[in-house]
Amino acid sequence: MMTRADAFVILLATLLVVGSYAWLWTPSTPATQVRVVAGDREIARLPLDQPRQLEVSGPAGITVVEIRDGAARCAASPGSQGICQQAGWLRRAGDMAVSLPNRVIIEVLGDEWAFDSVNY
Amino acid sequence: MTRYQSKMSPGMRFAQALAALSLVLLLGACERPEIHRDRFIAFGTLVELNVYTADRELAARASESVRTDLEYMHRAWHAWEPGPMGRTNELLATGLPFSANPSVLPLILDARRLSEASEGLFNPAMGALFALWGFQSDEPRGPPPDPEQIRTILEQAPSMADIEIDGIRMRSRNPAVRLDLGAYAKGYGIHQAMEHLREMGVENAILNAGGDLRAIGRPGNRPWRIGVRAPDGQGVQAAIETRGDEAIFTSGDYERYYLHEGKRYHHILDPRSGQPARGTHSVTVIHHNAAEADVASTALFIAGPGDWPGIAARLGVDKVMLIDDDGIAHLTPAMEKRVKFEGTPPEIRITPLP
Incomplete structure (x- = not known):
């Protein structure tokens, strides 16, 4: 016979499973923050919901980070091939733009990544 | 059948x-292991370290260790800057015997073995060719070199077999030998830096x-x-789940290249032609040794869609994926078991090794 307490335990277990699923399993979440690293140091960690522009100086010049509409991008950078700018708008957690000559990393963060690391 | 009767x-x-329930919640409040991720620039490239641990302090020390190790190795092994490898190149060019620097000797010995196993497709003695194309610079730009200059290097035919090694004494029989361990050193460096992390107590990274990686x-x-x-x-084209201790290396024509008069010139040079290797888009290798994986991905890229299986067998790598210029994925049977394609899969050819 199922008692009330049994029903309560089953309900609780169900909630726990559903809850942990929603909590732990979030594929390719939208990013919420941008982290900017210059050289060896993290110089900024900013929310993506507030528009702003950030100038980062490095050994090759100034890299401009633009934040708008829940995304960030490398708007300008001294590298001659424009690799940093070509990354475009970064909106999914884990996306990043890098300027090697200026030693700047712009990455957007969320709660979970689809992959632990990317091979290329 | 008896039924459990609760009293x-x-x-x-x-x-x-x-x-x-409270026990579960209580356990959850303890310091739980989590993935600590750090990204920084070292070894002339973007480095990412993931450490899974409950020890936040260990993760921070691990990052610092990797950064310092990689920067140190980069300076020691850089072929084109003053340092142990740069000096070794100067001494090799003299043709006279000298005592090898201990920070580069093990690399040269191992690279010589792998160069032979790859039938010379991995030829780190041809550093001059790499420099001639301008790929040693941070931002390579054309134009491609004069064919006459390429022919000169090919005729001099510098190879790892030209280096005589007796204990720690070394000399080159061929003054054109110029070592650039680019396709090996990163793998060896990753291997060494990870060994250091293990000694520090890092188990999952x-x-x-x-x-x-x-x-x-x-x-x-x-x-x-x-x-x-x-x-x-x-x-992302494919997903791989790692098993224990594994290295995953890819060589691609998209990594370092320049455009000249509408044509693309990439950095993976074929030592037989002196030109960027044609026919391959990328080669991905899973292997237990990072340095060997590094060499294999380069050598198999150069071998191309026709000849790669023989070279893979000689190098002892059995998990290979080669994407050719037509986008066809050539996989070894062992690799096929490990790769899950995302989205629309490419045309796949399973190629057993000889």
Whole structure:
């Protein structure tokens, strides 16, 4: 016979499973923050919901980070091939733009990544 | 069949359930192991370290260790800057015997073995060719070199077999030998930096330098999940879950290149023609040794869609994926078991090794 307490335990277990699923399993979440690293140091960690522009100086010049509409991008950078700018708008957690000559990393963060690391 | 009969009252059961729940919540409040991720620039590239641990302080020390190790190795092994490798090149050019620097000797010995196993497709003695194309610079730019200059280097035919090594004494029989261990040193560096982390007590980690990585352990009760980027740069083409201690290396024509008069020239040079190797888009290798994986991905790229299986067998790598110029994925049977394609899979050819 199922008692009330049994029903309560089953309900609780169900909630726990559903809850942990929603909590732990979030594929390719939208990013919420941008982290900017210059050289060896993290110089900024900013929310993506507030528009702003950030100038980062490095050994090759100034890299401009633009934040708008829940995304960030490398708007300008001294590298001659424009690799940093070509990354475009970064909106999914884990996306990043890098300027090697200026030693700047712009990455957007969320709660979970689809992959632990990317091979290329 | 007997049925379990509880003698507990509903009230007691409720209390028990509540106790179990609070225990679960209590355990959750302890410092739980999590993935600590750090990204920084070292070894002339973007480095990413993931450490799965409950010890926040250990993760921070691990980052510092990797950064310092990689920067040190980069300086020691750089072929074109003053340092142990730069000096070794100067001494090799004299043709006279000299005592090898201990920080580069093990690399040269191992690279010589692998160069032979790859039938010379991996030829780190042809550093002059690499420099001639301008790929040693941070931002390579054309134009491509004069064919006459390329022919001169090919005629001089510098190879690892030209280096005589007796204990720590070394000399080159060919003054054109110029070592550039670019296709080996990153793998060896990743291997060494990870060994150091292990000695520090790190058990579960991924060290990724410029897209090539070595993973150890696992983050909790699932494997590490690695995405392999599509050769056209548009997102992730395939997923690989690592097993224990494994390195995953990819050589692609999209990594370093320049455009000249509408033609693309990439950095993976064929020592037989002196030109960028044609026919291959990318080669991905899973192997237990990062330095060998590094060499194999380069050598198999140069071998191309026709000849790669023989070279792979000689190098002892059995998990290979080669994407050719037509976008066809050639996989060894062992690799096919490990790769899951994302989205629309490419045309696949399973190629057993000889």
